[in-house]
Amino acid sequence: MKLFPFRDRPRHGLRAQTPRHPARPPFFLAIPLLLVLLVATASLHAEPRAGGGIGHIHPYGGLADQQYNPQSDYWHEWSSMNSLTDSLLKSIGATNAEAALLLQQVQTNAQFLHAKWTAWFETHARRSSYSPADPYLVSIRADNRQLSSVKKEADAAKTLAVLRDVAFDMQIKGDNCRNSDDGLGKEIRVKIHTKAGGKEVGGYEVFYVSKGMFDVKSAHDRFPRQSSPTDEKILCPGGYKLWARKDKFTSEPVAMGIGGHGETHLEVDLAVPAE
Numbered sequence: 001m002k003l004f005p006f007r008d009r010p011r012h013g014l015r016a017q018t019p020r021h022p023a024r025p026p027f028f029l030a031i032p033l034l035l036v037l038l039v040a041t042a043s044l045h046a047e048p049r050a051g052g053g054i055g056h057i058h059p060y061g062g063l064a065d066q067q068y069n070p071q072s073d074y075w076h077e078w079s080s081m082n083s084l085t086d087s088l089l090k091s092i093g094a095t096n097a098e099a100a101l102l103l104q105q106v107q108t109n110a111q112f113l114h115a116k117w118t119a120w121f122e123t124h125a126r127r128s129s130y131s132p133a134d135p136y137l138v139s140i141r142a143d144n145r146q147l148s149s150v151k152k153e154a155d156a157a158k159t160l161a162v163l164r165d166v167a168f169d170m171q172i173k174g175d176n177c178r179n180s181d182d183g184l185g186k187e188i189r190v191k192i193h194t195k196a197g198g199k200e201v202g203g204y205e206v207f208y209v210s211k212g213m214f215d216v217k218s219a220h221d222r223f224p225r226q227s228s229p230t231d232e233k234i235l236c237p238g239g240y241k242l243w244a245r246k247d248k249f250t251s252e253p254v255a256m257g258i259g260g261h262g263e264t265h266l267e268v269d270l271a272v273p274a275e
Contacts, residue, residue, distance in 0.1 A: 070134065071121045077140040078114035082107060084147040092150065092159060102163040106147075109174035116177050120184050136186045136236040139210055142219075143169055146212045165212040169239040172260040176237035179262030188258060189265045190235050194227040194244050196274035202228040204244040204272060211239035211255055229267065235259075244272050 085107040093100035143166045150159045176185035194204040204227040213219040223230035227244070237259025244251045251272060258266065 070137070071118075073137060074117050074121075074140075075114075077137065077144060078110055078117070080144050081110045081140070081147065082114075084144060085110070088147065088150065096156065096160070098160060099163055102160070102167040105167045106143075106163075106170050109170040112174055113170075113177060116184060135234070139169070139173075139236050139238055142210050142213050162212070165239060168257065169210070169212065172237045172239060172257045176259040176262055179260070181262065181264075185259065185262055186236055187234050188237055188263060189232045190223075190258060191232050191265075191267045192223055192227060192230045192242070193267060193269045194229075194272045195269050196272050199274075200228045201272050201275055202226065204228065204246045204270075206230050206242060206244050206270060208233075208235070208240050208242045211241050214241050214253065227270075232265075242268070242270055244270055246272075249273070 085103045089100060089103050089107075093103050146162050146166050150162050153159045153162070173185075176188075177183070179185065192206045194201050194206065206223040206227055207220055208223065209216075209220045221233075223233045225231040235258055238257070239255065240258050241253040241255050243253040251270075254270065256268070258268070
């Protein structure tokens with residue numbers, strides 16, 4: 001049935017013309033279009049690579065630079081830590097007394113910090129006040145990564161070493177919050193002095209990483225400017241490994257806690273060989 005039959009009728013003596021259909025391109029001309037569509041679709045679903053582009057996946061968990069809601073991200077990490085410690089208490093903690101104590105220590109500090117961060121967000125609700133690459137959030141993700149790793153760890157000694165690292169990190173974060181003037185204590189400006197026998201020795205590059213992330217080379221970072229001292233670097237409170245490098249010499253990494261007393265500025269001495 002034609003919807004508009006009058007269009008086929010002659011008008012003013014003119015014969016109705018048979019409508020012409022545009023020539024259809026051969027099938028092979030459509031192949032490039034199909035390929036373009038397939039490539040575009042694949043790129044949308046491809047897994048982002050570390051180190052490239054907005055929203056790339058950080059090697060040790062979480063998005064490295066994306067627009068995000070900080071409060072929900074923190075809530076997710078605190079909740080994950082609570083769930084992980086609950087699960088580990090029922091498995092590892094049931095047969096290992098030290099592991100149980102360490103997990104309870106982690107959980108106590110996590111619950112305390114969760115409450116403090118929730119209160120802080122209620123009075124600091126502006127998104128512009130947050131950095132997309134928040135070192136504190138990255139550090140909590142790293143702790144959760146470590147807790148997840150011990151689920152399949154068969155070596156009891158390695159399990160305890162990981163739990164000690166996480167408990168140490170969380171205790172410093174909790175203590176720094178308890179002793180801070182702003183009620184959170186999330187940042188400390190740190191400067192490193194390289195010394196030999198108490199004497200300042202300059203010309204060293206100083207590197208650092210969260211203690212539990214030493215095995216992830218992409219997480220290693222460096223203080224700005226060579227020592228001594230280095231320029232300040234803003235770190236979150238927690239457990240770290242630090243080491244110095246000059247020419248062909250690289251010192252052994254030293255484990256130390258940064259923060260815990262509510263300080264906002266800290267100067268740290270790192271031992272190096274005498275010249």
